[in-house]
Amino acid sequence: MGWIDACQALTADAIDEGDLLPSIDPPAFARFVIAAFTGVRTVSQVLADCGDLERRVDEMWVLLLPGIMPAVRHQDIARIRAARATAVVVGEQTPA
């Protein structure tokens, strides 16, 4: 399960850097995030042919982030959401 392993390593790094709460268990969190995304994608495919996938993933993070980030980092949530949207746009363009 490559995605879960990769997410687990990133989760451990994020805890070390104070971006995620130290109470989070990296294996459990990684398995849940990959599972939740899998489900969000499935429901988006069934209900909207994936046309609302980006919005549904954003809604997932809006619900998850406040419970997994230290309170002192909550001010960054709006910036993180904006960065995700920007990353998608940049990824669709050819670098100059």
Next chain:
Amino acid sequence: MGWIDACQALTADAIDEGDLLPSIDPPAFARFVIAAFTGVRTVSQVLADCGDLERRVDEMWVLLLPGIMPAVRHQDIARIRAARATAVVVGEQTPA
């Protein structure tokens, strides 16, 4: 989508009763919870033939509840988790 509609109605009730944060959008939350459970069940089926499903659903709530419940209700999280485990046992027995 009967499950999403039912979850949406319960979410609205829970917000009215102060069990969930008023900032939560019932349609978005309901769609995410049903999608996330769908994904958790899928991954549990693939990796463990659903043998760890109850534990994985508990891990889902441990990650979700702190971000969706008002801080004054966080003291109830342990009780809620215990009630889920008890409900499963009761549901398997015939009432006296």
